[in-house]
Ligand SMILES: Nc1ncnc2c1ncn2[C@@H]1O[C@H](COP(=O)(O)OP(=O)(O)OP(=O)(O)O)[C@@H](O)[C@H]1O
């Protein structure tokens with residue numbers, strides 16, 4: 001009968017070219033194309049700014065851009081995980097600050113050695129993330145609310161603990177703290193002056209990338225964002241993995257806090273609000289969908305670079321600060337719209 | 347056959363808020379049998395099987411598995427016991443690949459267990475697909491597959507657990523005939539291997555083909571279990587509905603075509619719709635037949651303004667209209683009943699009355715801007731009564747209704763809107779025989795009242811029974827139009843497989859090769 005032949009004919013054709021034969025298609029599909037687009041925009045921006053100003057494409061300026069990307073970039077790396085699950089973390093900025101204040105307290109108030117301060121800062125971030133995760137997964141409160149509350153709580157706690165004053169890492173014992181971000185391992189090794197913060201950012205990006213694509217954590221991160229109910233019915237402990245994801249985001253916020261404090265050599269308790277939105281913007285420009293299920297670390301890195309290249313380039317061209325934010329806002333909308341257009345065509 | 351049954355459920359009770367879904371229900375499954383579970387929409391079939399697979403907890407009752415009483419608090423426990431289920435609703439993660447979906451929750455790991463072993467994963471999938479004789483690219487994203495292929499992935503997933511009990515909740519609702527044949531081959535092989543299979547379906551013809559025994563449920567209660575060979579299907583249907591159902595043939599003589607109310611000319615959209623023209627007349631039921639993916643739904647969506655079109659004109663009552671979005675279509679009196687009601691037809695988180703009224707709010711608005719709540723409730727109650735929607739009250743959330751009853755709510759919505767052009771896309775998918783007949787009668791009444799109906803259906807008997815005229819599509823084109831008298835199964839099938847150019851990469855018909 002003809003219609004039986006129709007479908008199985010298709011099947012047979014497929015059977016002769018088993019797994020992987022279609023890979024060249026899957027290469028062109030999905031995130032790769034979008035990343036190429038984002039990457040192309042980044043290159044284009046760099047070229048445009050290089051031609052517009054002699055001060056742009058010089059080593060020191062490029063390092064400045066990378067350095068200013070590092071903190072937001074690390075926050076964005078962490079945010080990517082939550083966003084891929086279809087959630088959101090509005091607290092990454094203030095958790096970052098809270099972590100840096102805790103590090104300051106441990107090192108300068110308590111006089112503990114620097115490594116202990118670092119561990120304490122990261123643990124603080126992780127704990128905040130863990131709490132958010134528990135509230136989202138177990139108490140079933142929407143992520144937006146949970147992390148909004150966490151944002152307020154950590155903002156307040158930072159001010160309380162620090163006595164609303166900045167904590168300076170200038171005492172004898174804390175003197176090496178600045179080096180975490182600002183010294184350069186590569187300088188002593190190869191003579192190229194790349195600040196540690198930048199190296200740490202790229203190192204963390206690789207870790208995050210591996211985590212998201214090669215590990216069980218990453219697999220469930222995507223599964224949760226794609227269809228939580230189906231994931232649950234498949235026997236995956238959905239609550240547990242959600243908590244893991246929020247904790248990971250917290251760890252990244254903690255690390256960002258230390259980078260930030262070290263770079264300024266100060267833990268500023270009032271800093272950090274608003275960073276979460278810049279981080280989310282970077283993630284979204286990088287092609288991660290706020291509705292969950294898709295996203296890449298490479299995209300986030302590119303997204304973070306695009307925002308800081310733009311800011312830097314516009315500043316060099318003496319575009320006023322106010323206009324810089326307007327332009328970045330437009331870029332954000334443009335990036336997402338380009339993605340929607342591309343998807344509609346496919 | 348005296349061996350202990352594989353599964354025995356006794357005295358199962360389950361209550362949802364306002365619904366007594368299972369009342370002292372029982373069920374027995376033996377190894378190596380295909381056991382049909384049938385009943386009207388809302389009878390409790392899915393609920394009973396969800397109790398068995400740990401999706402819901404039973405309120406009371408016993409489950410005995412291979413001779414020992416078991417407690418199945420969650421889906422993980424069911425999987426460990428070897429009880430697999432393919433749910434009525436697709437349960438896949440669209441952004442993940444086929445392979446990732448199948449082994450979700452049991453991914454093979456590297457030596458450091460944090461890391462995934464993709465190679466081993468694909469090895470396992472290849473094995474599994476080889477066993478199933480299934481040709482799907484394991485690396486394809488599930489969102490890129492057709493619904494039928496997605497269904498096959500679900501089946502593969504359930505099989506991959508090496509389940510000893512396999513439950514299929516309406517697996518064929520979205521499959522084509524050849525895919526159904528393939529599924530039946532798989533079922534036969536599993537049965538031979540001693541797997542106990544529960545098969546839920548509203549398609550009576552399938553029961554005869556593959557099942558050994560049939561258990562009938564009605565209103566949450568167990569009615570009877572019979573051997574398929576011993577009964578005729580009318581008896582089963584009578585047990586299901588508690589009365590005899592008559593299959594009345596379509597009444598009324600040859601179609602007296604009224605004036606055209608909807609004229610579509612040269613409609614096209616990419617490869618999906620190629621130069622489609624047709625006219626729908628007043629008081630007519632126009633059937634759209636074709637294979638899955640022939641482009642019928644695409645045409646319906648385009649006419650309704652749900653998708654942008656590349657070209658073509660649409661006339662309603664002789665006047666050319668521009669339909670750019672669904673609200674335009676609704677304003678011109680067109681109603682669309684989507685084939686995927688969950689995604690496009692219903693607000694599942696809202697109650698029945700809201701869903702019934704949502705397209706007609708203008709009618710329920712007081713001049714002051716307030717909603718006439720009484721009138722909404724009253725209208726909704728009328729719809730519930732006339733369509734026999736099984737719901738405790740009109741304030742029940744639609745997501746708690748059974749599949750068939752959800753469908754009735756969508757129909758009620760457009761009836762309330764008083765649309766005079768109604769596009770029904772697979773109106774009886776997942777609807778039981780009793781309700782099917784009601785819906786058929788309803789469509790005929792509507793046509794008799796002068797409404798015009800465009801009905802897309804993949805079930806040929808339905809097309810033949812209902813249509814005044816039949817339009818057949820294939821690969822986005824209209825391949826023929828048949829009058830009532832010309833329309834036969836053979837004629838329709840021939841047109842439905844009338845593929846155009848073999849050169850364009852669609853070598854399916856002639857060089858497709860032998861299925862075996
Ligand atoms: N989660 C739930 N909450 C409340 N009521 C529910 C829920 N699930 C099912 N019900 C109700 O329980 C009854 C049985 O539903 P069930 O889905 O088991 O029917 P079914 O026999 O599978 O019907 P169909 O053939 O339409 O799929 C229905 O009245 C339904 O509305």
Ligand SMILES: [Mg+2]
Pocket residue numbers: 391392393434515748749
């Ligand atoms: Mg059901």
